[in-house]
Amino acid sequence: KNEVEQSPQNLTAQEGEFITINCSYSVGISALHWLQQHPGGGIVSLFMLSSGKKKHGRLIATINIQEKHSSLHITASHPRDSAVYICAAYNTDKLIFGTGTRLQVFP
Amino acid sequence: KAGVTQTPRYLIKTRGQQVTLSCSPISGHRSVSWYQQTPGQGLQFLFEYFSETQRNKGNFPGRFSGRQFSNSRSEMNVSTLELGDSALYLCVSSLATHNEQFFGPGTRLTVL
Numbered sequence: 581k582n583e584v585e586q587s588p589q590n591l592t593a594q595e596g597e598f599i600t601i602n603c604s605y606s607v608g609i610s611a612l613h614w615l616q617q618h619p620g621g622g623i624v625s626l627f628m629l630s631s632g633k634k635k636h637g638r639l640i641a642t643i644n645i646q647e648k649h650s651s652l653h654i655t656a657s658h659p660r661d662s663a664v665y666i667c668a669a670y671n672t673d674k675l676i677f678g679t680g681t682r683l684q685v686f687p
Numbered sequence: 688k689a690g691v692t693q694t695p696r697y698l699i700k701t702r703g704q705q706v707t708l709s710c711s712p713i714s715g716h717r718s719v720s721w722y723q724q725t726p727g728q729g730l731q732f733l734f735e736y737f738s739e740t741q742r743n744k745g746n747f748p749g750r751f752s753g754r755q756f757s758n759s760r761s762e763m764n765v766s767t768l769e770l771g772d773s774a775l776y777l778c779v780s781s782l783a784t785h786n787e788q789f790f791g792p793g794t795r796l797t798v799l
Binding site for chain 1: 720722729730731732735742743745777779784785787788789790791792793
């Protein structure tokens with residue numbers, strides 16, 4: 581079993597839909613990152629969370645430390661949101677990555 | 688403020704050769720980590736340097752090595768390249784441990 585699990589692995593949506601991507605981890609962490617990677621592109625950090633909730637534009641990230649679970653929400657999804665979303669747990673000086681969720685948003 | 692830079696961006700090598708990749712972290716950042724991304728294994732931790740000292744190392748063979756210089760720039764070296772070393776190599780810099788992580792654009796290595 582991976583130390584960081586994401587679900588779903590693949591997600592398709594129509595433009596405007598509300599999207600939720602989940603991340604569960606089994607290791608102790610000091611922070612959790614949500615990352616975005618466009619096809620053939622580099623990785624961009626969206627959020628770093630150690631507790632509670634953060635919001636940036638249409639993106640919202642939450643974390644429940646007791647339940648070892650985090651979610652990334654995208655409100656009013658748009659085709660430009662199509663990308664791979666990766667959660668990464670920061671554990672003992674290194675990031676442990678989930679396998680990613682491939683999101684496709686159709687117009 | 689300039690971001691994390693990695694050179695070269697693309698590289699093609701043949702089996703048995705060696706390669707050196709370079710990473711310049713954001714100015715003032717002292718922690719540099721390296722990760723390998725492959726389609727089969729996803730993103731995996733290679734090593735982390737802080738103030739010229741390797742603090743943590745992932746589960747990779749000794750062919751993978753790295754170092755960090757006094758200006759925080761880091762290099763990683765892969766000797767005796769194998770086909771399976773074809774990957775995107777990412778450098779991540781941060782101010783210090785447990786701070787926000789900033790990703791470089793990566794070096795895409797192809798081994799033929």
